[in-house]
Amino acid sequence: MLQQPDGGSGDLRVGDLVRLTGVGKATIEHYLRLGLLHPAGVGAQGYRLFDEGAVTRVGVVRAGRRAGFGLGEIRAMLAVADPDELTQLLTTLPPAQCRAELAARGARIDG
Numbered sequence: 001m002l003q004q005p006d007g008g009s010g011d012l013r014v015g016d017l018v019r020l021t022g023v024g025k026a027t028i029e030h031y032l033r034l035g036l037l038h039p040a041g042v043g044a045q046g047y048r049l050f051d052e053g054a055v056t057r058v059g060v061v062r063a064g065r066r067a068g069f070g071l072g073e074i075r076a077m078l079a080v081a082d083p084d085e086l087t088q089l090l091t092t093l094p095p096a097q098c099r100a101e102l103a104a105r106g107a108r109i110d111g
Contacts, residue, residue: 011040011049021058028058036061036075056083063090067098073109080105 018025031037032048037057039048060083064074067090077086080102089098101107 011043011051012054013043013047013049017050017054017058020055021062023058023062031058031061031071034071034075036071037079053083056087059060059083060086060090063087066090067095067097069099069109073107076107077102077110 003078012020014025014028017028028037032039037050037054040051040054041049043049057078060078061071061074064077064086065071069077069090081089085100089101093101099109
């Protein structure tokens with residue numbers, strides 16, 4: 001289980017995800033609307049809960065944006081590549097080569 005900022009273990013709420021990733025709550029909400037993030041579940045009090053994979057996915061989105069990709073392109077990339085592998089591709093390959101590699105896997109990427 002992921003260690004929460006308060007020292008407990010378990011699932012993360014939106015506020016925890018904000019603190020761990022450094023992105024704002026509105027950005028997390030936007031990523032949810034676009035399908036870039038998905039809650040792992042809903043807690044007893046109705047809070048959306050996330051797992052450590054959500055932290056990784058936010059990192060992928062940030063790396064993709066730094067490389068010049070749009071959010072729709074990043075969503076398409078996540079559909080064909082594991083987030084950890086995608087992070088590796090985005091941080092080691094030039095954007096054009098990354099785009100070509102993921103397009104070859106079936107990602108619908110403009111470019």
